[in-house]
Amino acid sequence: xxxxxxxxxxxxxxxxxxxxxxxxxxxxxxxxxxxxxxxxxxxxxxxxxxxxxxxxxxxxxxxxxxxxxxxxxxxxxxxxxxxxxxxxxxxxxxxxxxxxxxxxxxxxxxxxxxxxxxxxxxxxxxxxxxxxxxxxxxxxxxxxxxxxxxxxxxxxxxxxxxxxxxxxxxxxxxxxxxxxxxxxxxxxxxxxxxxxxxxxxxxxxxxxxxxxxxxxxxxxxxxxxxxxxxxxxxxxxxxxxxxxxxxxxxxxxxxxxxxxxxxxxxxxxxxxxxxxxxxxxxxxxxxxxxxxxxxxxxxxxxxxxxxxxxxxxxxxxxxxxxxxxxxxxxxxxxxxxxxxxxxxxxxxxxxxxxxxxxxxxxxxxxxxxxxxxxxxxxxxxxxxxxxxxxxxxxxxxxxxxxxxxxxxxxxxxxxx
Numbered sequence: 001x002x003x004x005x006x007x008x009x010x011x012x013x014x015x016x017x018x019x020x021x022x023x024x025x026x027x028x029x030x031x032x033x034x035x036x037x038x039x040x041x042x043x044x045x046x047x048x049x050x051x052x053x054x055x056x057x058x059x060x061x062x063x064x065x066x067x068x069x070x071x072x073x074x075x076x077x078x079x080x081x082x083x084x085x086x087x088x089x090x091x092x093x094x095x096x097x098x099x100x101x102x103x104x105x106x107x108x109x110x111x112x113x114x115x116x117x118x119x120x121x122x123x124x125x126x127x128x129x130x131x132x133x134x135x136x137x138x139x140x141x142x143x144x145x146x147x148x149x150x151x152x153x154x155x156x157x158x159x160x161x162x163x164x165x166x167x168x169x170x171x172x173x174x175x176x177x178x179x180x181x182x183x184x185x186x187x188x189x190x191x192x193x194x195x196x197x198x199x200x201x202x203x204x205x206x207x208x209x210x211x212x213x214x215x216x217x218x219x220x221x222x223x224x225x226x227x228x229x230x231x232x233x234x235x236x237x238x239x240x241x242x243x244x245x246x247x248x249x250x251x252x253x254x255x256x257x258x259x260x261x262x263x264x265x266x267x268x269x270x271x272x273x274x275x276x277x278x279x280x281x282x283x284x285x286x287x288x289x290x291x292x293x294x295x296x297x298x299x300x301x302x303x304x305x306x307x308x309x310x311x312x313x314x315x316x317x318x319x320x321x322x323x324x325x326x327x328x329x330x331x332x333x334x335x336x337x338x339x340x341x342x343x344x345x346x347x348x349x350x351x352x353x354x355x356x357x358x359x360x361x362x363x364x365x366x367x368x369x370x371x372x373x374x375x376x377x378x379x380x381x382x383x384x385x386x387x388x389x390x391x392x393x394x395x396x397x398x399x400x401x402x403x404x405x406x407x408x409x410x411x412x413x414x415x416x
Contacts (some may be wrong), residue, residue, distance in 0.1 A: 002032035003205040005374070006194055008180045008218070010038035010172070011047030012158065012360050013352040013370065014210035019161040020367025022168035030375070035171040035202065037178040037194065042162040043155040046290070048212055048330040050155050051232065052263050054360040055250055056087060057149035058116055059094050059107035064385060066110050068362060075364030076152065082164065083364050086157045090261055092149040092250035093127065100255045101142040108144050119146040131248045136313040141253070151250060151260055154360055161363075173202075183207065183218055183349070191349035206374060208350045213329040215353045216287045224339060224391050225354055227288045228275040228408055229327035231302045235268045236323035242266035245314070255406060256309045267323065272306050273406065275357075276327070280412025290329035298325045299414035327411075332356045333391040340373055341388040350374060351388070 005021070007014045018036050025031065043050040056076055060066040076087040096104040111119050122130075122145045124138040166172055176198035184193040184201065193203035209215055213227035237245070242262040252258035253273070260269045276299075277288040303325065310318040331353055333339055339354035352370045359366070372378045384390065 002030050004033035004203075005031055005035070005206040005208060006202055006204040007034070007036045007208045007210055008038075008194060009047075009210035009212060009214075010036050010040065010042050010044050010162070010174075011210060011212050012049035012154075012355065012363050013212075013366060014038070014208075015042060015158050015161050015165070016363045016367035017208060017210065017352065017370045018165045018170045018367075020371050022165040022170045025169045033171075033204070034165075034169070035173060035204070036162075036165075037173050037180055037196065037202070039174065039176075039179040041172060041174045042159050046214075046329070047158075048328055048355060049158060049360050049363075051328070052153065052155065052234075052265075052267060052269060053088075053151040053260050054154040055092065055149070055252065055258065056152050056361045057092055057094070057146065059111060059119070059144065059146060059149075061103050061106040061110065063110050063114065064381065065358075066107075066114055066116075068365065070114060070116060072362045072365050073148070076150075076361075081364065082160055083152070083157060086153045086160075087150055088152070089148065089150040090247070090249050091145065091147040092252060093122070094144040094146065095138070095141045095251065095253040096255060097140045097142065097253075098255070100253075103254060104142045104144050111146075116148075118148050119144055121145070133244050133316075134248060134251070134313060136311060136315050138312055145249070147249075149250065152360070153263070157363060180211075180218065185346065188347070189345060190347040191343070204348075206348050206350060208352060208370070208374070210352045212353055212355060213290050213331040215331060215351065216284060216289060219343075219349075219351075222389075224333055224389070225331045226277060226408075227290050227329055228277060228332050228357075229290060229329045229411065230275050230357070231272040231298050231306055231325065232328045233270050233298070233303065233306055233322045233325040235270070235317055235320045237262055237266045237268060239266050242268075251313050253309065253312075257306055259310065259313055268317065270306055270310060271328070272302060272309075274302060274305060275332075275406075275408040276302070276411045276414065277408050278411045280410065280415075290327075297411075297415065298327055299411070301414055302409075330355050330357050330359075335391045337391060338386050339388065339391070340370060340378070340382075340386040342373065342376075344388050354391075 058069040343349040
């Protein structure tokens with residue numbers, strides 16, 4: 001009889017793992033029971049990955065992530081895979097100014113070293129000539145264009161992966177019966193299961209926490225994680241107007257924000273790269289965690305900054321009313337590396353978290369590496385980079401500079 005596993009959290013890492021393991025159920029699977037517990041059925045409204053789109057790109061200053069991103073892009077474009085119909089090859093412009101220029105240039109250099117071709121530098125006049133609706137000045141921007149990149153309909157992808165997983169025998173438990181309150185341990189400190197809000201206990205041979213920004217609600221992460229929220233705003237366009245913007249690339253200024261072409265519902269998304277912590281309203285003292293009361297609270301100063309940035313790119317839209325807005329909460333490590341590791345002191349407990357604002361693109365392949373973790377067979381280079389305690393205060397991703405260079409603001413200071 002195979003092992004049992006409980007996956008706590010139905011976001012990107014959780015569903016990707018369930019989907020990967022489900023492909024083996026009923027054949028030579030090492031698992032006889034796979035259960036995913038979450039307050040919500042997919043797409044979970046509190047998961048960082050739940051949105052209309054996410055960037056799919058290969059540009060990285062860290063060659064490890066670039067290699068993984070190339071693998072992932074192959075899956076996104078595989079005509080036989082479920083991912084293909086959710087991927088839109090819009091191209092993207094990776095932009096930076098001032099201190100951010102080094103990240104852009106290192107990304108282009110790594111692309112050449114990895115044999116990834118097609119990316120080229122452009123100047124603002126060239127961008128405006130190719131996409132006339134992009135009328136902003138883009139002052140002092142260094143711009144790298146990659147036509148192979150694009151975006152994926154993230155919520156739709158995760159729902160389909162969850163449906164396939166359920167069809168293969170994975171159990172999804174939601175509501176109070178799926179809302180995990182605490183982990184259970186035996187006399188030897190091995191993790192043996194979970195208890196949910198309604199008092200139900202579930203036992204398993206392995207417990208995997210894919211709980212994102214809320215991981216520190218369940219275990220002491222020893223300072224390795226910090227929940228960060230970033231502003232996401234949406235503009236609803238009429239179809240005729242949306243068609244004018246339909247074919248623009250993603251425009252991503254790593255120090256400020258990114259804007260996407262309209263989706264099939266004629267909605268444009270603008271996502272900020274300015275992050276906030278939440279210590280004041282956190283449910284755990286001394287730890288930045290999202291709280292239910294601040295999920296939809298976007299401080300005016302952040303909205304205004306996003307509008308100011310939009311004037312640099314699509315000034316005609318800068319003063320349009322938002323059709324929706326939110327704070328999207330993810331969890332960061334100091335190095336922006338993922339934390340995919342066994343727990344050093346609790347046998348049977350594993351974590352896959354620390355998406356750090358750049359994890360979704362790996363959804364087609366990340367479950368494979370998490371499955372290897374559960375088997376104790378992660379490639380040595382990834383084990384070293386992702387293991388418990390590997391994060392330091394310096395980011396490898398940008399050669400010692402943070403991937404998102406603007407220091408995080410405190411939500412409590414912005415809300416008063």
